[in-house]
Amino acid sequence: MRRETKRFSPSQREDRPEHLAELVGNSKSISLIREEILKIADANASVLITGPSGSGKDVVAQLLHQRSRRAPRPLVALNCAAVPAELLESELFGHEQGAFTGAIRARAGRFEAANGGTLFLDEVGDMPLAMQAKLLRALETRQVERVGGMLPISLDVRVIAATSVDLAAATAAGRFRTDLLYRLDVIHIAMPALADHAEDVPALVQHFLRQQANPVRFTTAALDALSAWPWPGNVRELRNFVERACVHHGGEVIGRDGLDRLLRSPGVAAVPTLADPLPADLERAYIRAALEQTGGTISHTARLLRLQRTTLIEKMRRLEIDARAA
Numbered sequence: 001m002r003r004e005t006k007r008f009s010p011s012q013r014e015d016r017p018e019h020l021a022e023l024v025g026n027s028k029s030i031s032l033i034r035e036e037i038l039k040i041a042d043a044n045a046s047v048l049i050t051g052p053s054g055s056g057k058d059v060v061a062q063l064l065h066q067r068s069r070r071a072p073r074p075l076v077a078l079n080c081a082a083v084p085a086e087l088l089e090s091e092l093f094g095h096e097q098g099a100f101t102g103a104i105r106a107r108a109g110r111f112e113a114a115n116g117g118t119l120f121l122d123e124v125g126d127m128p129l130a131m132q133a134k135l136l137r138a139l140e141t142r143q144v145e146r147v148g149g150m151l152p153i154s155l156d157v158r159v160i161a162a163t164s165v166d167l168a169a170a171t172a173a174g175r176f177r178t179d180l181l182y183r184l185d186v187i188h189i190a191m192p193a194l195a196d197h198a199e200d201v202p203a204l205v206q207h208f209l210r211q212q213a214n215p216v217r218f219t220t221a222a223l224d225a226l227s228a229w230p231w232p233g234n235v236r237e238l239r240n241f242v243e244r245a246c247v248h249h250g251g252e253v254i255g256r257d258g259l260d261r262l263l264r265s266p267g268v269a270a271v272p273t274l275a276d277p278l279p280a281d282l283e284r285a286y287i288r289a290a291l292e293q294t295g296g297t298i299s300h301t302a303r304l305l306r307l308q309r310t311t312l313i314e315k316m317r318r319l320e321i322d323a324r325a326a
């Protein structure tokens with residue numbers, strides 16, 4: 001289930017320190033990202049965070065805001081993939097009363113709500129081209145116009161955007177404006193897949209265990225096996241796995257054998273990436289498992305398998321896999 005929108009009110013952040021984001025991990029890549037966040041938190045330049053789903057882009061956006069002088073002001077998030085295209089403009093820029101059917105009263109958009117603070121545009125690559133032009137204008141003029149409004153409203157908003165799709169490829173394919181990409185990608189943070197910083201798995205596991213009322217304990221052998229697991233859903237999948245282990249086995253010690261059983265249980269994506277060629281029957285099984293996990297959605301399945309959508313479709317055709325039958 002995707003989050004549609006999130007809003008972190010100032011009171012939530014200041015009064016409840018547990019809401020402070022934490023980027024766990026001492027690998028080289030995560031340490032460098034933590035340093036970078038501290039360096040750039042106070043800049044006003046736009047930040048583009050890239051990386052696969054579940055890799056921590058959201059955590060980075062929260063940290064950037066919380067470590068900036070904008071922290072007392074709101075961090076407003078909008079998932080561009082979750083809002084229907086026809087509603088996106090009024091979500092972002094607001095509308096005046098009567099601007100369209102159903103606009104019973106005037107409403108401020110996310111940009112205005114973020115004034116003085118930070119606007120986090122998640123899955124920005126899914127924004128329709130017409131909206132991209134409007135976003136670019138807002139970024140360049142630092143002004144927004146409500147739908148049906150007459151006057152531009154001047155704002156001071158720092159924009160952080162995130163994407164799990166390759167925006168350079170999207171611009172080459174004409175799906176994303178190059179000028180908007182340059183505008184957003186002033187500072188770039190690339191989140192690695194969990195498999196590319198697997199040495200952080202034990203620390204992440206301990207971090208997630210600390211959040212559990214009745215945690216399990218993993219033996220060193222089990223932690224080693226968890227570190228070797230491919231985690232196609234990245235840190236989110238690891239977190240869900242730890243939570244599930246605690247719900248079912250709270251208080252127990254889990255060794256290598258117990259872990260093998262848990263990793264084969266439903267809900268764990270036993271789906272390694274398909275970057276390396278596999279025998280056809282295995283490849284078919286992996287694609288089917290991934291399709292099952294995503295409910296048959298090709299784009300999500302491609303993302304999970306870290307394949308281009310077109311590559312997945314081509315593989316499915318070759319292996320005679322029907323998405324609807326998965």
Ligand SMILES: Nc1ncnc2c1ncn2[C@@H]1O[C@H](COP(=O)(O)OP(=O)(O)OP(=O)(O)O)[C@@H](O)[C@H]1O
Nearest residue numbers: 022023024052053054055056057058059164235236
């Ligand atoms: N390095 C990390 N330390 C602690 N928690 C992390 C880390 N990376 C990710 N998480 C946790 O994993 C979960 C998924 O992370 P997050 O939502 O930031 O991923 P994302 O890249 O924004 O995913 P999506 O592209 O699907 O929006 C969250 O619960 C987040 O708190």
